[in-house]
Each structure stands twice: as C-alpha cells, then as structure tokens.
Amino acid sequence: MRPDTTLNFQTHARHCPALFLTAPASGQGKTSLVAGLARYHQRTGKRVRVFKTGPDFLDPMILRIASGHEVDPLDLWMVGAAECQRKLHAAAQDADLILIEGAMGLFDGTPSGADLAEKFGIPVVALIDASGMGQTFGALALGLANYRPTLNIAGIVANRIASARHESMIREGMPDSLPYLGALPRLRDAVLPSRHLGLVQAAEIADLNVRLDRIADQIAHTALAELPPPTCFLAPPAAPPLPPLLAGQRISVAQDAAFSFIYADNLRLLQSLGAELSVFSPLVDHAVSADAIYLPGGYPELHLDALAANTAMQQSLRNHVQAQRPLYAECGGMLYLLVQLTDQSGASARLVGLLPGTGRLQARLAGLGMQSLDTPCGCLRGHSFHHSTMDTPLIPCCVSRRQRDDKPGEPVYQQGTLRASYLHLYFPSAPEAAARLFLGEPIATSAALSGDASRPLHPELD
DSSP, X not given: OOTTOEEETTTTEEEEEEEEEXXXXXXXXXXXXXXXXXXXXXXXXXOEEEEEESSOSXXXXXXXXXXXXXXXXXXXXIIIHHHHHHHHHHHHHXXXXXXXXXXXXXXXXXTXXXXXXXXXXXXXEEEEEOTTOSTHHHHHHHHHHHSSTTSOEEXXXXXXXXXXXXXXXXXXXXXTTSXXXXXXXOOGGGOXXXXXXXXXXXXXXXXXXXXXXXXXXXXXXSGGGSOOOEEEEOOOOOOOOOOOTTTTOEEEEEOSSSEEEOOHHHHHHHHHTTOEEEEEOTTTOSOOOOSEEEEOEEOGGGGHHHHHHOHHHHHHHHHHHHTTOOEEEETHHHHHTXXXXXXXXXXXXXXOOSEEEEEEEOSSOSEEEEEEEEETTEEEXXXXXXXEEEEOOOOOSEEEEETTTOOEEEEEEEETTEEEESOEEEGGGSHHHHHHHTTTOOSSOHHHHTTTTTOOSOGGGO
C-alpha cells in the first residue's frame, strides 16, 4: 500500500492527498497550474487523477495529457453530490494525488467551487495573477481566504511574476496567517493558446508536452512539489442498477477535430445501458452505418471547407434519418445539420441540410450557463455555451430552463427521429431520458410536440 493512501475498513472511507485549485476569476492561469502540477507529480512516478468543476470540454483535454488519465466533471448541480462522492472515492482507491480545477472564481456560481471543496473537505489552493501588483497581493489573498472561514485554505500561489524583486514585494505583503506556497514566473513559451470557445484543443498544440514540462519545472521550486496531507473520502451510497434500455443498439459517435465536445461519462453511460459504440469522422469518412448516431458539439466553423466537400458523408446522414433511424445532435453537431453555416470571417458553406435554416458565428457569446430539460423520464441537466445564432422555421418541441433563474433557455428541435439543440447534456443526470434520444422516442409530452410532430423533413430531401 502506498504511504499516503489508507483504507478504513470500518467506514470504507478512502484517504488520499487532494487539492482544490482555484483563483479569484477566470484567466488567472488555473489550467496551466493544474496541468503543470499534474505533470510534475506524474514525472515523479505518482498516479494523479484530475477533475474539472463545472461543464468544460477543452480544459480536460489538456489535463488528460498532463495526467495521463481521463478527466471527468465534478459539479454539485450537473453531476450531483452523490455522483461526485462516488467519483472522488473511486479515484482515491488507486491515486497518489487528486487535483480538482475550479471554474471561474472560487465563490462564483450556485453551487460554487467553494461549496464543492467544503462539502468534501478538500484543501483549497488559490492562484492569483500578480501582474501589476505588489504588496496589495496580500490583501486580495487575505480577503479570498477569509470570505468563508469554514473553508480549509491550504495556501496561496502567485502567478506571472515579472522578476525576483516583484516576488519579494509579493512576499512582503503576505499576512503571516496565510501559507504562501511560492510563485510562478511569466512563461511566454509555455502559454496555453486559446480561441473563441476557450483553450485550443490539446491535439492541435504540437509542443504541448514541452509546454507542460516547462510549467512542471517551475512548480518543482514551490511548496506544491510536496504532497498535501491525505483527505478522507467517504464511500458513496449504492447506485441503482441501470436497465438495459439500449441493449443491442449500435450507436456511432462523431469524433474528430470538428466534433470533440463530449463527456466520457456520456459514452460510459450509453455502454452501461447496453449500447455498442463506434466512432466516425464527418471530416474524412464517406459513410456511417449504425442504429443511431450521436453528433456532439465542437468546431464545425473551423472546418467548413472539409465538411462541405464531404458530400458522401452528408448523403449518408440524410439516408440515415430518412430510414427513420435516430440521430441526436448537440450545438456544433446541430449547426452541421443546417442548410448553411457562416463563420466569423463571413465565409459560408452548404452543409447537411437535415434541419432547415442557417447558422452564423459572431464575436460575442450568444448562450451561456447551466440548464435543465424536463422530460417524461426525468430531468436532464447540462449547459449552453456558444458564439453562434441560428435562424430556422422549426417550432421547438420543448425548451430548457436556465438554472440560475428558471427562465426559458435553449429550444430543442424534434423532427422525425432527429433531435437537436444547443444544449450539451450530461446523460448520467437522467439515464432513461438519455436513452430515449437514441431510440427515436419523444423527449417531450404530446402536447408540447403538437406543433412539430407532423412537420416534414427539409424540402430538399423530400
């Protein structure tokens, strides 16, 4: 048994060193810190498990490369407290260190990252961008640490330090009551590049491992190089068994550079429901054959020429739906099914045409936030995050609800066996409802569908 991991046979609790890494706001460098820390401890032979709070697809891609392990979401609302507990308890069984990257600021959102850290007793390390600051850094750190006294603040890390003199000023301003864990310099050659939806996908950063190693080299000079004391993770309640609702159902999932925004938990759930999964690429494959198709979100706007040129795949998708086989599309996957999509530069391309209408990318966000979708088989939870708008004559079969104010959120379209929305759904939140997406069954009441159920497919296909 590893020195820092023990098992309490009385309570089935697991003990493993863990840290919740946060910041006062977005853009402080959290992902770089967590990725570098995971890489540092992985290089020393430790098994590191990393989680990301809130909905996110891009940061986990980086963190997966850094840690060598799949990165799952942790969120008290979307994932649920019991499932978060199960994930942490399972990770503590075989990990030497658990790292959790927060989203936005420590206290942002309801529930917040602070709520998650407090619920599971995980020590908090706050990273603060020290650019343009001296001794005032200490006041900001003290306020962050004292805002909720019940949190276990393990320490503060300064980021983007300009010089030795700069770090000396930071140290001078730190209160004695608050652990100062060290500083990271500005690493221009290790910056993780970003674009309109967040970080650039890990597979697109050719020298990603070099950048991660540079960050890890700097972490070696901080107190983060030492493992924290173990945290106790209690055993979760037993999860009810899943019915084999998708037994024998062959589901093909789009996965390539244009369509990659997908929770691994979603795929695992489909398999637990009995589905047989395969993958295909709308960019390069000429056909797809399956009982049902899953088109997740991604960056179709960055690959318009390739997607438009692959007319064989477009026809294969049309044939699939015309044969009355289910197709479920989220966000970028839905945009791909439109007649036309225009990117931020104004370039347009004709695409699949299974959904009437057009999409257009814009510079500012058009949708953001946690949302839920009530169905006859349970409440699916997820989120919306997109820079595009969509113009369609279709009447939604139902509309989601925003988590923060319960107001109407994203419309959901149902046309024949096709289901599409801007929503990124977290399938384990309502397994039976998720299964219906791939069985071609209605996801809303008959009353809600009355304006759409008889609507034909796009005229171009009739």
